[in-house]
Amino acid sequence: MVMHRDSEMHVRRRGRNLGLLVVLIGFIAVVFAVTVVKVRTGGLQEGFDHVLRPQMIEGQTEGASQ
Structure with missing residues (x-):
């Protein structure tokens, strides 16, 4: 079996x-x-889905009506 050295192109590749x-x-x-x-x-992370949720409004608690 003859051993041959890899060419420079093969080494770079x-x-x-x-x-x-x-x-x-x-x-x-x-x-x-x-x-x-x-x-x-x-x-725990909420995605931005273009829907207004109560959690997004500051000062508003759960179940509070406007």
Whole structure:
């Protein structure tokens, strides 16, 4: 079996692929961390859904009528 040395192009391509792998793993880790944090808060964060809720009005308590 003859061993041959990789060309410079293959070495550079391998380096780019490893760099891309690190970036993708980092992105997946960030998305996973955000998901875990959101699940652990138990829905304490409210999204902006263009609906006026009583919690948005300052000074108004639950069940108070206007």
